[in-house]
Amino acid sequence: MPVPDTGDRWSGKVNEVTLGATKEHGGTRGTTITVGGAQVMPFAGEREKRGRRPVIAADVLDAVPGEYPSTLVEAYKDVLEDPGAWAVKAVNECKADLICIKLDGTHPDKGDRSPGEAVKVVQAVKEAVDVPLIIWGSESDAKDNAVMPKVSEVVKGENALLGVITKDNYKTLTAVALADGHNVIALAPIDINIAKQVNILASDMSFPLGRIVMFQTTGALGYGLEYVYSIHERERLAALGGDKMMAMPTIADVGSEAWRAKEAKTPDAEAPDWGPQDERGPMWEAITAVSLLQTGADIIRMRHPGAMAVVRDYIDRLYA
Amino acid sequence: MIAIGERINGQFEDVKKAIAAKDKKVIQDLAQKQTEAGARYLDVNVGTAAADQQAAMQWLVTTIQETCKTPLCLDSQKPAVIKAGLEVADTSMGIMLNSSPLDKKSDPEVLDTYIGMAKENNGVLITLTMDKDGVPQNIEKRVEIAAMIVGKAMELDFAVDKLYIDPIVLPVNVPGAQTQPGFILEAIRQIKILSDPAPMTTVGLSNMSQGTTERSLINRIFLCMALSAGLDSAIVDVFDDQLMNVVATTEMLLNKQIYSDSFLKAYRALQTG
Numbered sequence: 001m002p003v004p005d006t007g008d009r010w011s012g013k014v015n016e017v018t019l020g021a022t023k024e025h026g027g028t029r030g031t032t033i034t035v036g037g038a039q040v041m042p043f044a045g046e047r048e049k050r051g052r053r054p055v056i057a058a059d060v061l062d063a064v065p066g067e068y069p070s071t072l073v074e075a076y077k078d079v080l081e082d083p084g085a086w087a088v089k090a091v092n093e094c095k096a097d098l099i100c101i102k103l104d105g106t107h108p109d110k111g112d113r114s115p116g117e118a119v120k121v122v123q124a125v126k127e128a129v130d131v132p133l134i135i136w137g138s139e140s141d142a143k144d145n146a147v148m149p150k151v152s153e154v155v156k157g158e159n160a161l162l163g164v165i166t167k168d169n170y171k172t173l174t175a176v177a178l179a180d181g182h183n184v185i186a187l188a189p190i191d192i193n194i195a196k197q198v199n200i201l202a203s204d205m206s207f208p209l210g211r212i213v214m215f216q217t218t219g220a221l222g223y224g225l226e227y228v229y230s231i232h233e234r235e236r237l238a239a240l241g242g243d244k245m246m247a248m249p250t251i252a253d254v255g256s257e258a259w260r261a262k263e264a265k266t267p268d269a270e271a272p273d274w275g276p277q278d279e280r281g282p283m284w285e286a287i288t289a290v291s292l293l294q295t296g297a298d299i300i301r302m303r304h305p306g307a308m309a310v311v312r313d314y315i316d317r318l319y320a
Numbered sequence: 321m322i323a324i325g326e327r328i329n330g331q332f333e334d335v336k337k338a339i340a341a342k343d344k345k346v347i348q349d350l351a352q353k354q355t356e357a358g359a360r361y362l363d364v365n366v367g368t369a370a371a372d373q374q375a376a377m378q379w380l381v382t383t384i385q386e387t388c389k390t391p392l393c394l395d396s397q398k399p400a401v402i403k404a405g406l407e408v409a410d411t412s413m414g415i416m417l418n419s420s421p422l423d424k425k426s427d428p429e430v431l432d433t434y435i436g437m438a439k440e441n442n443g444v445l446i447t448l449t450m451d452k453d454g455v456p457q458n459i460e461k462r463v464e465i466a467a468m469i470v471g472k473a474m475e476l477d478f479a480v481d482k483l484y485i486d487p488i489v490l491p492v493n494v495p496g497a498q499t500q501p502g503f504i505l506e507a508i509r510q511i512k513i514l515s516d517p518a519p520m521t522t523v524g525l526s527n528m529s530q531g532t533t534e535r536s537l538i539n540r541i542f543l544c545m546a547l548s549a550g551l552d553s554a555i556v557d558v559f560d561d562q563l564m565n566v567v568a569t570t571e572m573l574l575n576k577q578i579y580s581d582s583f584l585k586a587y588r589a590l591q592t593g
Binding site: 192193194196197200201203204234238242246 | 577578579580581582585586589590
């Protein structure tokens with residue numbers, strides 16, 4: 001009698017989502033990026049079933065906050081006021097796969113910059129680099145509903161990834177992304193049930209499930225990373241189990257979360273025993289990122305060039 | 321749960337008439353509507369009225385597949401009728417054969433025949449916990465027959481998880497049969513631990529309520545109980561919306577589906593692709 005094959009078999013697969021559009025497809029990007037496609041748990045099955053290589057998105061901010069960590073200021077000191085140049089540096093020097101324009105400065109409490117100012121930033125980055133783009137609002141519902149339709153129009157045809165839709169605020173951005181041919185990021189606050197519900201709500205508006213990327217708010221090392229880790233695992237298990245409402249690839253916001261940790265942002269003078277901030281900060285970011293890569297996260301948003309280099313090397317080795 | 325739509329069966333008057341009159345529309349509508357209601361397979365049974373069962377099976381298969389891509393579940397106790405269906409069926413989407421007992425007095429090799437046809441067509445097979453002595457009335461004999469079926473599948477190199485074992489549901493209102501639902505639940509539990517990977521399980525649900533009042537209620541409640549015991553599949557009336565909601569809710573409560581506020585809708589979307 002033959003020995004039965006008891007290997008894991010999954011009926012489902014993570015959706016493949018392509019970001020960016022080249023000239024032939026109506027955009028101006030030099031490359032496109034496809035994420036997702038996994039048919040096994042991360043690194044737990046045959047190589048050819050692991051899906052696409054995870055990618056790094058470098059953050060470019062529309063406005064740098066006053067208390068920005070000095071290590072990050074130092075890394076981008078010549079370009080912090082110039083989003084286009086910032087994006088070029090991130091692509092050329094940090095080898096970022098794509099750029100995430102984070103419109104924090106439009107938030108009513110963080111500068112309240114106008115939709116017109118946001119449009120200029122997006123236009124500048126779009127023209128400066130030809131990698132695919134992520135455009136992420138300020139997560140102020142009312143403001144995002146005013147800003148995102150304008151910036152979406154600027155990148156119409158570029159097949160960008162726009163964020164974020166939530167359970168309570170999804171209609172405007174979903175409709176805009178549908179009209180302008182973009183993809184959307186669906187946010188849930190570390191809540192698998194809400195994640196599924198947001199996907200259903202978008203799908204009820206006829207938004208294709210294959211153009212959604214899921215975002216469970218990220219927690220850095222020491223600040224809830226384990227919750228994020230297990231929810232990413234559950235999302236992957238649901239996708240592999242055949243739940244089409246949960247088969248989306250995932251994105252993690254490592255950069256801003258890691259640099260909110262006191263271990264990363266505290267200057268040397270205030271923590272002389274912790275080692276130099278220029279090392280511990282990027283390390284905090286890199287460790288958070290590699291941990292989440294092990295959950296199968298498909299897109300990692302990052303900030304420090306040194307951290308990005310470490311994570312890129314890690315991805316190269318895992319996918320060699 | 322893998323729902324097998326029960327409606328294309330010659331025992332239903334509309335289907336019987338459609339077969340006699342070669343009325344394609346009735347059959348194609350049933351196929352389409354059952355698919356929309358969540359059927360993952362469509363049972364195809366010519367019933368007993370057709371003079372030429374093989375020809376009727378071929379007509380049904382061809383008629384359904386003209387307009388519908390849902391995998392079929394060819395249902396007959398006669399291997400020749402199944403074989404006739406397979407000759408004309410597109411099995412590329414999957415195919416289920418329904419069904420074979422362990423053995424029959426008149427045909428000791430019947431299971432070999434059905435497994436052979438399933439293997440040849442890369443299909444799955446429903447087998448009944450029934451042998452030449454008939455339908456067992458207790459748990460032990462049901463599980464014993466299931467174990468022999470699993471052994472036979474392994475011997476013939478047929479993947480055990482392509483076996484759908486049916487512990488045979490009997491009408492609850494038959495004198496003395498009220499112990500049977502409990503026996504069936506326990507048999508399902510035991511069949512699911514016979515091997516690893518485990519065989520699949522299925523039931524012909526509507527049999528349970530045959531001739532009773534409150535048919536739908538009995539079907540719904542028993543299905544919920546059987547799913548809790550590990551049932552994987554059932555031949556059901558997919559047009560019973562409340563029954564399908566019971567399936568969605570039971571699977572959610574068993575943590576087989578992730579809860580969301582729209583979980584009923586999400587379940588339907590999952591079933592209908």
